[in-house]
Amino acid sequence: MKHGALIDTLLEHGPTSRIELSRLTSARQPTITRWINELIEAGLVVEVGQEHDNNGMGRPRSLIDLNADAGYVVALHIGERQVKAGLVNLKGKVVYQEIFRSEAADPPFAAHVLEEAIKATRAVLSRRTWPGSLLGVGVSTAGIFDPGSGAIGIHSFTKGCVGLVPVRELLARNFGEPIEIDTDNWAIAIAERLFGSRFNNFILIIVDEGIGAAAVLNGRVFKGKGYAGEIGHLPVHIVPGVAQTAFVCPFCGQRSCLSCWVCTKNILAKIRQATGIGTLEEVLVAAADRKQPLVEAIFAETAEALASVCVPIVDMLHPDAVVLVGPIISEPDVVRRVQDYLQVHSFAASRGIKVMASELGADSELIGAAGLVFNKLLGADLELQAGRGWAHAVNKVKEVKRWA
Ligand SMILES: [Zn+2]
Incomplete structure (x- = not known):
């Protein structure tokens, strides 16, 4: 410590x-x-x-x-359709990364893509002489992590955790300990605390294919009994404007849950229907140009839906900041609109709060994965018995282990 x-x-x-x-x-x-x-x-x-x-x-x-290069963490992010693999140094910088896409829709988190990612990472480790030590392996996932079995799967409202892939076992065979695995909302929040904006009290919300959130209170992620931050299916009560939402959420069955409104796939579908613009890149360009009123209106609705869910959370906790993560957050108007909405509708926010995009940028998933290992080493999370992990890391560095 x-x-x-x-x-x-x-x-x-x-x-x-x-x-x-x-x-x-x-x-x-x-x-x-x-x-x-x-x-x-x-x-x-x-x-x-x-x-x-x-x-x-x-x-x-x-x-x-x-000494940024004294040690590296093997970082993996396991999403529904792809696995990102990388190496992250002691200052939270990604020094290598590669993306492995899966074509298979079923089962999710396909094990064969993960094995491919592990193989490629091992090859990168052995190809070069790295100046530091391997401090551990961190995994963040958009799915559900079952700490008991060390497996990752997806959550089904009716069937519980399904499609389990034994990730811990696979990694232990390939890299050895320590291995830290957690869901990406918590992983990215920990990394934001270590390497990003470093607020002690903040709410982090991931707005991507799935929606997840984390509360960092007094410098620590609050996990509750294990599902704290799963806000993706909270009901949203705003008046639909441009595009009356016609989505029925496949997970919760509602027509107006937060995911219906703000998950990337649904935003893109709405924009495609209204304007014919198809890809995320094109949509972000159109939003930045400010020449497509329908695109702007859909972004405005998205921000309002997101902000409306933030209000009770912010009023309950009055954190220093709301930190937003995800592809649509790169459109600065979304951040500004959430800030403006909170200013008007939240009692706590009217007395000061910062709404901002994560400082981790586009690599947040990998830095988050690495953050799980660094957090343990730094002893910031007492639940993880940090002291032992840190001693382990120091000993490993003393050995000046090379990966040649
Ligand atoms: Zn839902």
């Missing part, structure tokens, strides 16, 4: 002097110096230069920073 607190501070502030680290962590300077020496010995932090006092007088101070 001591090293974790220091590394967390370096993630937030970048290159920092020992005296400043002592102030930021409230640890005494001799203690900080000892921790830093241990981390330097482990190869996890490095001296990156010097700074002078404001007046340029006095001895220059060395600046300490994380």
Whole structure:
């Protein structure tokens, strides 16, 4: 935990002097110096230069920073139709990635695509000499993770968890421990806390093929009894404008759940019906051009539906921010409209809240997967018995293990 607190501070502030680290962590300077020496010995932090006092007088101070390439996490995101595989360094940067698409609609999360992704990642690891160690394997998924069996599947309202693929077993055979697996709403929220906007209290909402949310409270993801954040099928009560929604949700059977309104597939179908514009890329270009009133109107409805569901959540928790993730969030108007709606309809938000796109960008799923491993190593999540994981990582770095 001591090293974790220091590394967390370096993630937030970048290159920092020992005296400043002592102030930021409230640890005494001799203690900080000892921790830093241990981390330097482990190869996890490095001296990156010097700074002078404001007046340029006095001895220059060395600046300490994380050694981004001291370690990597194998990151995998398992979606319904594709698997993304990558390597993420200690600063949360994706240094390699590849996408493996599945044509099969049934069963979802096809095991053969995952095996292909694992094979390719192993090949990348062995092709090059990487400067750091393999710290672990992180998996985020759009599906449901069953911690008991280590399998990933999809949730059916009538049949429970179906289409299970034994992901943990597959990864253990190929990479060894530690392996961290979780749903992408929680994984991305953890990564946003570590590598993104770093708020201590925020709501994160993924708006993609599926909808998921996470609440980070006092720096920790709140999981409840296991399904906290599954807001995709909350009923939405807004007046349909341009395109009276004709979708019946295949999961919950409602005509006006949040997924009916905001999942990417349904937005694209509505826009295609209204304008003939077909692909996501074309839709985003049309939205940015501001020359297609119907596209703008559908985006406005989408933002309103999303914001209407945010109101009770924001009023209940009054977080620092609502962080949005997903392809349509790259259209800045969506973020602005959600902010405006909350300003008018939420009591808490009228007293200050920030609505923003995730700072993780397009790689959020992979950084999220890696975030699960880093979070354990940093000891930020006590439920995961972090201290042991961190010691394990430090030992591995001390071995200066190479993947040649
Ligand atoms: Zn639904």
